[in-house]
Amino acid sequence: MPVVVARDLSVQLGGGTVLDRVHLTADPGQIVAVQGVNGCGKSTLLRCLSGLLRPGSGEVEVLGGPPSGDPAFWRQVGLLAEEPAWYPGLTVREHLALVALTHGVTTPVDRALADFELTARAAASPLALSAGQRQRLALAATMARPSRLLLLDEPEQKLDAGFRDRLAAMLRAYAHAGGTVVLATHDAALVAAMDATALWMRDGRLTRTGPVPA
Numbered sequence: 001m002p003v004v005v006a007r008d009l010s011v012q013l014g015g016g017t018v019l020d021r022v023h024l025t026a027d028p029g030q031i032v033a034v035q036g037v038n039g040c041g042k043s044t045l046l047r048c049l050s051g052l053l054r055p056g057s058g059e060v061e062v063l064g065g066p067p068s069g070d071p072a073f074w075r076q077v078g079l080l081a082e083e084p085a086w087y088p089g090l091t092v093r094e095h096l097a098l099v100a101l102t103h104g105v106t107t108p109v110d111r112a113l114a115d116f117e118l119t120a121r122a123a124a125s126p127l128a129l130s131a132g133q134r135q136r137l138a139l140a141a142t143m144a145r146p147s148r149l150l151l152l153d154e155p156e157q158k159l160d161a162g163f164r165d166r167l168a169a170m171l172r173a174y175a176h177a178g179g180t181v182v183l184a185t186h187d188a189a190l191v192a193a194m195d196a197t198a199l200w201m202r203d204g205r206l207t208r209t210g211p212v213p214a
């Protein structure tokens with residue numbers, strides 16, 4: 001059974017059509033990567049899939065029902081969209097410890113710090129991190145806990161090339177273990193490295209074909 005089903009999704013914003021009868025499905029173990037130019041509607045699609053935006057028409061089913069927005073839903077779904085608000089009085093380690101405690105993660109926090117290359121900054125406040133380090137912390141907070149679905153809006157943002165490769169490997173492993181990923185991205189190399197199903201958004205429509213090379 002698919003983890004994500006979107007049928008005939010349409011969204012109008014600011015008087016224009018942003019999503020136009022979009023269909024999308026994502027199965028367990030599948031990584032679906034949506035690419036397309038700035039403003040083509042990728043984030044809007046992810047907002048619909050996460051239940052943060054109600055489509056004007058069409059249907060979304062996530063894990064067998066409409067995205068409900070209650071804690072039980074979010075415990076199964078990891079979302080990386082806008083940068084989260086950090087607690088200035090908590091360190092990087094304490095943020096990840098909070099996530100681990102809340103989600104019953106038994107793997108030591110040191111492991112997540114190492115996986116996301118944050119060990120050397122574990123005692124810092126998130127506000128004292130570089131932009132790329134903060135992106136890694138946001139990814140760690142999303143990925144270092146159990147979930148069945150990851151919805152990621154441009155997870156490659158601000159990451160260096162080495163960590164992008166690492167991210168691809170981590171997402172591949174997540175999918176290999178049965179997780180589902182739907183992401184919006186501008187990084188074609190990341191899509192290839194993850195062996196993802198590549199989709200393109202153009203004029204509010206989702207297609208399987210990318211831009212024709214010039």
Ligand SMILES: Nc1ncnc2c1ncn2[C@@H]1O[C@H](COP(=O)(O)OP(=O)(O)OP(=O)(O)O)[C@@H](O)[C@H]1O
Pocket residue numbers: 013014018036037038039040041042043044045184
């Ligand atoms: N609240 C809003 N009111 C009006 N128009 C909006 C609103 N939010 C988004 N839009 C418009 O909807 C379109 C799609 O925006 P969206 O953020 O989904 O694009 P995107 O593909 O994620 O772009 P990017 O690659 O720049 O992140 C854009 O033209 C944007 O200007």
